Amino acid sequence: xxxxxxSRKKIDQKRERGGTDPKYYEVFARKDSHSELSHVGSVxxxxxxxxxxxxxxIYDQHKWKEMCVVPLEAIIxxxxxxxxxxxxxx
Amino acid sequence: MAYTPxxxxxxxxxxxxxxxxxxxxxxxxxxNWYAECVMNGRSLPDFAxxxxxxxxxxxxxxxxxxYLAAHGHDYEHLERGRGPEEIHSANLLDKAPTGxxxxxxxxxxxxxxxxxxxxxxxxxxxxxxxxIAKKIGEETYFHLKYAQGWFQIIGEGKKQTKLFQxxxxxxxxxxxxxxxxxxxxxxxxxxxxxxxxxxxxxxxxLKEAGSAEKLLGAELTQEKSVxxxxxxxxxxxxxxxxxxxxxxxxxxxxxxxAH
Numbered sequence: 001x002x003x004x005x006x007s008r009k010k011i012d013q014k015r016e017r018g019g020t021d022p023k024y025y026e027v028f029a030r031k032d033s034h035s036e037l038s039h040v041g042s043v044x045x046x047x048x049x050x051x052x053x054x055x056x057x058i059y060d061q062h063k064w065k066e067m068c069v070v071p072l073e074a075i076i077x078x079x080x081x082x083x084x085x086x087x088x089x090x
Numbered sequence: 091m092a093y094t095p096x097x098x099x100x101x102x103x104x105x106x107x108x109x110x111x112x113x114x115x116x117x118x119x120x121x122n123w124y125a126e127c128v129m130n131g132r133s134l135p136d137f138a139x140x141x142x143x144x145x146x147x148x149x150x151x152x153x154x155x156x157y158l159a160a161h162g163h164d165y166e167h168l169e170r171g172r173g174p175e176e177i178h179s180a181n182l183l184d185k186a187p188t189g190x191x192x193x194x195x196x197x198x199x200x201x202x203x204x205x206x207x208x209x210x211x212x213x214x215x216x217x218x219x220x221x222i223a224k225k226i227g228e229e230t231y232f233h234l235k236y237a238q239g240w241f242q243i244i245g246e247g248k249k250q251t252k253l254f255q256x257x258x259x260x261x262x263x264x265x266x267x268x269x270x271x272x273x274x275x276x277x278x279x280x281x282x283x284x285x286x287x288x289x290x291x292x293x294x295x296l297k298e299a300g301s302a303e304k305l306l307g308a309e310l311t312q313e314k315s316v317x318x319x320x321x322x323x324x325x326x327x328x329x330x331x332x333x334x335x336x337x338x339x340x341x342x343x344x345x346x347x348a349h
Contacts, residue, residue, distance in 0.1 A: 049239030054135035057142035
């Protein structure tokens with residue numbers, strides 16, 4: 001028999017996740033100054049600050065020298081002009 | 091200032107030791123706050139961030155305990171052998187958070203106040219101390235950013251903003267208490283173990299705490315007169331003993347099986 005969970009907490013998912021549509025950021029990092037800045041994955045976050053923190057803790061497989069996040073909406077596609085960049089979760 | 095490799099085995103100044111212990115113990119409790127509250131995160135990436143902040147704080151505690159152990163303390167006693175009256179954590183974290191807004195306010199104030207004190211050791215002549223302070227700073231950067239990200243989200247909701255303001259009103263004087271009386275003695279600075287006077291660190295804390303208003307988009311009441319009560323202990327940076335209910339959370343449950 002399935003357990004019915006009762007919860008009194010109400011979380012405004014829409015507000016806390018950043019609006020109706022999820023907001024994605026692409027994550028780029030380099031291991032050292034000789035390495036290229038490479039795409040390591042993506043994160044979903046309601047704002048830039050949380051995107052930075054979430055990226056830092058999720059993609060912690062290396063002691064990165066540098067890490068950047070780019071809002072997906074800021075990426076302008078070249079090969080498929082007019083279309084959104086395809087998100088690629090690592 | 092030239093760094094020295096330090097002198098393990100030598101006895102440290104009592105006041106300096108007390109400051110290190112207050113820092114380590116507050117971070118022990120803060121780590122436990124994150125551990126206890128992780129499932130209140132708002133998404134899987136949030137869980138990862140909260141757990142990351144939890145382990146960072148445990149790491150800071152462990153590093154300081156080890157440093158103290160290298161200077162005459164018993165590590166096992168520091169980690170597992172002390173009672174609630176011997177743990178020097180900030181009063182700020184004595185009471186459990188009442189909600190998400192209170193959790194964000196309290197953890198942020200704890201991160202900010204501990205970093206302020208730790209930053210005073212960045213140029214310590216013992217490179218072990220300076221290194222621990224630097225590491226705390228590097229990691230706290232992300233912890234503070236996490237809170238700042240949440241300020242903006244909380245600020246978008248009227249009810250949430252009010253809850254934040256209420257929590258700030260209660261927690262802020264407790265965070266300020268940790269710095270001690272505004273015009274109190276500062277033996278750690280006078281002895282040369284902390285190169286920045288406590289008064290300056292306290293001022294910097296006040297300034298930083300005020301900066302939250304901009305991100306939140308609302309005013310915050312900074313009650314600067316702190317009630318220290320009769321049982322204030324300057325050596326522990328707290329009033330009274332840690333509440334039993336909190337001790338039950340942070341104490342080692344099976345010390346006999348620890349290695």
